[in-house]
Amino acid sequence: MSHLMNTYARLPVTFVRGEGVWLWDDQGNRYLDALSGIAVCGAGHCHPVLTKALCEQAATLIHTSNLYHIQNQERLADRLTSLSGLEKAFFCNSGAESNEAAIKLARLYGHNQGIDLPTIIVMERSFHGRTMATLTATGNRKTQAGFEPLLTGFVRVPYDDLEAVNQVAANNKEIVAVLLETYQGEGGVNFPQANYLQGLRKICDQNGWLLMLDEVQCGLGRTGKWFAFQHSDIVPDVMTLAKGLGSGLPIGACLAGGKAAEVFKPGNHASTFGGNPLACRAALTTLDIIEQEGLMANAVTIGNFMREEFKQRLHAWQNVLKIRGQGMMIGVELPIPCGELVPEALKRHLLINVTSEKVVRLLPALNMQKAEAEQVVHEVSALISWFLENREK
Ligand SMILES: *Cc1c(COP(=O)(O)O)cnc(C)c1O
Numbered sequence: 001m002s003h004l005m006n007t008y009a010r011l012p013v014t015f016v017r018g019e020g021v022w023l024w025d026d027q028g029n030r031y032l033d034a035l036s037g038i039a040v041c042g043a044g045h046c047h048p049v050l051t052k053a054l055c056e057q058a059a060t061l062i063h064t065s066n067l068y069h070i071q072n073q074e075r076l077a078d079r080l081t082s083l084s085g086l087e088k089a090f091f092c093n094s095g096a097e098s099n100e101a102a103i104k105l106a107r108l109y110g111h112n113q114g115i116d117l118p119t120i121i122v123m124e125r126s127f128h129g130r131t132m133a134t135l136t137a138t139g140n141r142k143t144q145a146g147f148e149p150l151l152t153g154f155v156r157v158p159y160d161d162l163e164a165v166n167q168v169a170a171n172n173k174e175i176v177a178v179l180l181e182t183y184q185g186e187g188g189v190n191f192p193q194a195n196y197l198q199g200l201r202k203i204c205d206q207n208g209w210l211l212m213l214d215e216v217q218c219g220l221g222r223t224g225k226w227f228a229f230q231h232s233d234i235v236p237d238v239m240t241l242a243k244g245l246g247s248g249l250p251i252g253a254c255l256a257g258g259k260a261a262e263v264f265k266p267g268n269h270a271s272t273f274g275g276n277p278l279a280c281r282a283a284l285t286t287l288d289i290i291e292q293e294g295l296m297a298n299a300v301t302i303g304n305f306m307r308e309e310f311k312q313r314l315h316a317w318q319n320v321l322k323i324r325g326q327g328m329m330i331g332v333e334l335p336i337p338c339g340e341l342v343p344e345a346l347k348r349h350l351l352i353n354v355t356s357e358k359v360v361r362l363l364p365a366l367n368m369q370k371a372e373a374e375q376v377v378h379e380v381s382a383l384i385s386w387f388l389e390n391r392e393k
Helices: 047-058 071-083 097-113 132-137 163-169 198-208 277-292 293-312 341-347 371-393
Strands: 015-019 022-023 030-033 090-091 118-121 152-155 175-181 212-215 237-239 253-257 324-327 328-334 353-355 359-364
Touching: 030 277, 030 371, 047 277, 071 090, 071 253, 071 277, 090 097, 097 118, 097 175, 097 212, 097 237, 097 253, 163 175, 163 198, 163 359, 198 212, 198 353, 277 293, 293 324, 293 328, 293 371, 341 353, 341 371, 359 371
Parallel strands: 118 152, 118 175, 175 212, 212 237
Antiparallel strands: 015 022, 022 030, 090 253, 237 253, 324 328, 328 359, 353 359
């Protein structure tokens, strides 16, 4: 009997080795990975440049403390702020922690202006993590149920609905920020209309609110730009990162600019491990690989190719399927719950995911090649067709 707490419904497989888009289980079977550890291993498994850098760093210095200056942390803050147009970075160890930092920052920003109950607008179908503040911010009752009392200080609106935000603006004088995923991941791979972010930016500016974007899943090159907000013409005040940042070494970041940049003062926030030399080296090397190997361009080419192939291969089902995505963030929404596709794919030695019950989600490594992408689409399309045929009967 396992002595692990029973928090995960794990699939019946144990991986022991990885290389690029391939994983091997403890029986020596090879699997094609179209999920990359849920958008974590963007450069593929065990990229040799990363492995070498981590070995070197592990032999030099792993951890000191934020009681002292840390070279790699300074370098990483320089890189991320110059790539994003934001000004300051705080480093932690996960996506939830990066959002905790953003939520604390927004509350402090409000208190500094004399707002006693600073309130943050959050979205339906959002996902921000599993800590108490982030599960409160999350728009999914399943994540929250059983963990009440939740936090106060959040109001929820539908995603991609500017009018709903305007209504809150008119009625609630305690709002200090809007927190949303630029593109929603867990909520079903959802993308807003083209003018949505600009509209939010405008409302935030008019009201003195912070625009806070959770790019934990969609950031770091996955959609073809360093950050998903860069597809639109705006810059947020706060952005959170994690998943793809360290290629599997735990690291998260909360970036801030403009009126949000100077909110935290010594003593307001901290993390023992946050931004240690090894985790930051992983992130610096990940950024180098994405840049030097042209991974964002590849994510666009291969992502577009996969969506086109899906449309062709699933043409017979075009009236019931919704195929969407940008770059290597790909969703195929079915008309019915389809979680059983995941174990079926596993039997065929293919790793995929289903989120929000009905959405087949693919988050491949940004450097997946065309032949591998073709194999993924071929097998996933066959599975979806087989599944729909058997369900309709
Ligand atoms: C995964 C995810 C998180 C939570 O990250 P953890 O590292 O699991 O805490 C937060 N926001 C988004 C958008 C995510 O996809």
